Amino acid sequence: MAEILVLVEHVDGNVKKVTLELLTKARQLGEPSAVFAGSGFENAKAKLAEYGAAKVYVADDPELEQYVAAPKAELLAQLVAEKSPALVLVPATIDGKEVGARLAVKTGSGLITDAVDLVTGDGGFVAEQSIFGGSTVVHSKVTKGTPIVAMRPNSTAPEASGGEAAEEKVSITISDGAKKAAIKDRVIEQKGGRPELTEASIVVSGGRGVGSADNMKLVEDLADALGAAVGASRAVTDAGWYPHQNQVGQTGKTVSPQLYVAVGISGAIQHRAGMQTSKTIVAVNKDAEAPIFELADFGVVGDLFQVVPQLTEQVKSRKG
Amino acid sequence: MNIVVCVKQVPDTWAEKKLDPADQTVDRKTVDNVMNELDEYAVEEALKLQESQGAEVTILTMGPDGATETIRKALSMGADKAVHVVDDALHGSCAVQTSEVLAKAISSLSPDLVFLGTESTDAGMSVMAAMLSERLGWPQLSNAGKVEVDGTTVKVQRLTDNGHDVVEGELPAIVSVVEKINEPRYPSFKGIMAAKKKPLETKSVADLGVDASSVGLAAATTAVADSTVRPPKAAGTVVKDEGDGGQKVAEFLASQKFI
Ligand SMILES: Cc1cc2nc3c(=O)[nH]c(=O)nc-3n(C[C@H](O)[C@H](O)[C@H](O)COP(=O)(O)OP(=O)(O)OC[C@H]3O[C@@H](n4cnc5c(N)ncnc54)[C@H](O)[C@@H]3O)c2cc1C
Numbered sequence A: 001m002a003e004i005l006v007l008v009e010h011v012d013g014n015v016k017k018v019t020l021e022l023l024t025k026a027r028q029l030g031e032p033s034a035v036f037a038g039s040g041f042e043n044a045k046a047k048l049a050e051y052g053a054a055k056v057y058v059a060d061d062p063e064l065e066q067y068v069a070a071p072k073a074e075l076l077a078q079l080v081a082e083k084s085p086a087l088v089l090v091p092a093t094i095d096g097k098e099v100g101a102r103l104a105v106k107t108g109s110g111l112i113t114d115a116v117d118l119v120t121g122d123g124g125f126v127a128e129q130s131i132f133g134g135s136t137v138v139h140s141k142v143t144k145g146t147p148i149v150a151m152r153p154n155s156t157a158p159e160a161s162g163g164e165a166a167e168e169k170v171s172i173t174i175s176d177g178a179k180k181a182a183i184k185d186r187v188i189e190q191k192g193g194r195p196e197l198t199e200a201s202i203v204v205s206g207g208r209g210v211g212s213a214d215n216m217k218l219v220e221d222l223a224d225a226l227g228a229a230v231g232a233s234r235a236v237t238d239a240g241w242y243p244h245q246n247q248v249g250q251t252g253k254t255v256s257p258q259l260y261v262a263v264g265i266s267g268a269i270q271h272r273a274g275m276q277t278s279k280t281i282v283a284v285n286k287d288a289e290a291p292i293f294e295l296a297d298f299g300v301v302g303d304l305f306q307v308v309p310q311l312t313e314q315v316k317s318r319k320g
Numbered sequence B: 001m002n003i004v005v006c007v008k009q010v011p012d013t014w015a016e017k018k019l020d021p022a023d024q025t026v027d028r029k030t031v032d033n034v035m036n037e038l039d040e041y042a043v044e045e046a047l048k049l050q051e052s053q054g055a056e057v058t059i060l061t062m063g064p065d066g067a068t069e070t071i072r073k074a075l076s077m078g079a080d081k082a083v084h085v086v087d088d089a090l091h092g093s094c095a096v097q098t099s100e101v102l103a104k105a106i107s108s109l110s111p112d113l114v115f116l117g118t119e120s121t122d123a124g125m126s127v128m129a130a131m132l133s134e135r136l137g138w139p140q141l142s143n144a145g146k147v148e149v150d151g152t153t154v155k156v157q158r159l160t161d162n163g164h165d166v167v168e169g170e171l172p173a174i175v176s177v178v179e180k181i182n183e184p185r186y187p188s189f190k191g192i193m194a195a196k197k198k199p200l201e202t203k204s205v206a207d208l209g210v211d212a213s214s215v216g217l218a219a220a221t222t223a224v225a226d227s228t229v230r231p232p233k234a235a236g237t238v239v240k241d242e243g244d245g246g247q248k249v250a251e252f253l254a255s256q257k258f259i
Helices: A017-029 A041-050 A070-083 A094-107 A216-226 A234-238 A304-319 B037-053 B065-077 B095-109 B128-136 B189-195 B245-255
Strands: A003-007 A031-037 A055-059 A087-091 A111-121 A124-131 A136-142 A148-151 A166-169 A182-188 A202-206 A229-232 A259-263 A280-285 A298-301 B002-006 B009-011 B033-035 B056-062 B081-085 B113-117 B140-150 B153-160 B163-170 B173-177 B200-203 B222-229 B237-240
Touching: A003 A017, A003 A070, A017 A031, A017 A041, A017 A087, A017 A111, A017 A148, A031 A041, A031 A070, A041 A055, A070 A094, A070 B128, A087 A094, A094 A111, A094 A148, A094 B095, A094 B128, A094 B140, A094 B153, A111 A136, A111 B222, A182 B153, A202 A216, A216 A229, A216 A259, A216 A304, A229 A234, A280 A304, A280 B245, A298 B245, A304 B245, B002 B037, B002 B095, B009 B065, B033 B037, B033 B065, B037 B056, B037 B065, B037 B113, B037 B140, B037 B173, B056 B065, B056 B095, B065 B081, B065 B189, B065 B200, B081 B095, B095 B128, B113 B128, B128 B140, B128 B173, B140 B163, B153 B173, B237 B245
Parallel strands: A003 A031, A003 A087, A031 A055, A055 A166, A087 A148, A111 A148, A202 A229, A202 A259, A259 A280, A280 A298, A298 B237, B002 B056, B002 B113, B056 B081, B081 B200, B113 B173, B140 B173
Antiparallel strands: A111 A124, A124 A136, A136 B222, A182 B163, B009 B033, B140 B153, B153 B163
């Protein structure tokens, strides 16, 4: 079966859910080989096998993670040359897309980003993308080189398959050219304990209507009652009420959960671009004319300070 | 210091964007075209260095004839001059081809620093900084929320999925900026008048030493097979809060099996 390289996204070997999704997808299309770069492989090993990696290429040189994108692209280029895979899958995250971009230039290959599905079609893989803020669905193919596809988180339901993964050590000499953008420090600003925004099946987001950093607690309480991730509009992240990495929208994260709850968000086009493909959308806004209601499956025109705490209580009591 | 800012003309944010059914490329004819919003932040960041360090700022655009409007806007914001790569052969180029053309154009200008927006609002790939860095062999300082130039060192705060990295590289370097970085200025009347006299050079692919048959739709590394416009979403239920709004939402969520 055709070999498919899957770039593993992880923090110290803690594998991100998107990687399990990519392995599941790769199994439908061929035989997945995970590519693990950096330290912490021992933590990752069992997970990668469980989700169907037939093989894992392990490059445990810590330098792979000390420079922006370029070293991982060199590693993948080396594997593409040695193994001639049918396809390279990377996550459509900031890092994943940039690694894919450099690999595309190195190998003279086509790159498709932000794919939401990938199937085998006539003469190759066909990727589905949702473009222009979700208004148009496009199917495209790579026509040159080894196809590189960056898939969006939450596009495939991860399924364990069990099994063993053969381990192959890869030695790599990172070129000086790949060491030009040095990462001097890593600052984690994550608010702990909740599902990750792009991975969550429910997202509750707060907008300017929430009024202050302290009031974001209302949004958090509802999110916790629902087991949801917390998102925010740009108005909220700009004001410093919530960390930037929780921003949903064109320049924030793209989410496509089963349920999206927008609290005090007007629904500007840049916000919609990041949440428009959510399966079910609920909005609470005091302005009946707010554009967010055009998207909502269910909306309440009202004061969020009344509606949201009542909703949180109802959710808690119904869940028992 | 010499700075190049890559800007792209795109359909207006509020326009109904479509693919041209004839060749599945972005329809630029039936919509208003403007400077990619995110590139305005790149121009602004360059202009700040122009003011603080006396840098010369060159705008670089690859795009059809009409892209001169976007160039004029950047010049009226305060950039010094512009290069417009315009050639029918470029129509429908993919990101990999575009990066080749832009890299050649950048090389011919020998800048110390190249600024870009993190993504274009039409293609939305967020890959150009990485591709240019790969081609030119210069540090990739992408997704920057803050940029500091100190002598020959550039330090940026690179926004990541869970915080930020502090990243450093030596000039010449490629920097892409996010919209949190600054507040782009509006062109002044004086700026608009001055822009009319600023140098604008046009270049063909041949001028850049690029083979015309290697760019454009026919030679692109990816191809669109088909596209469909999603039907607009059916109108949902909107109720007015009569003191039971929270309860109504809970009932809806229960009916949909979310709780
Ligand atoms: C280049 C660029 C990129 C951008 N990227 C993004 C992005 O990624 N994500 C993003 O979100 N935005 C983005 N924006 C900004 C976007 O244009 C909007 O400004 C932003 O989304 C507005 O946020 P908001 O809806 O929270 O605030 P507003 O538009 O101010 O809306 C606040 C809403 O709260 C309601 N409200 C107020 N008080 C209450 C109350 N007590 N109860 C109920 N409702 C109440 C109001 O009726 C109003 O509808 C971008 C803009 C630009 C130019």
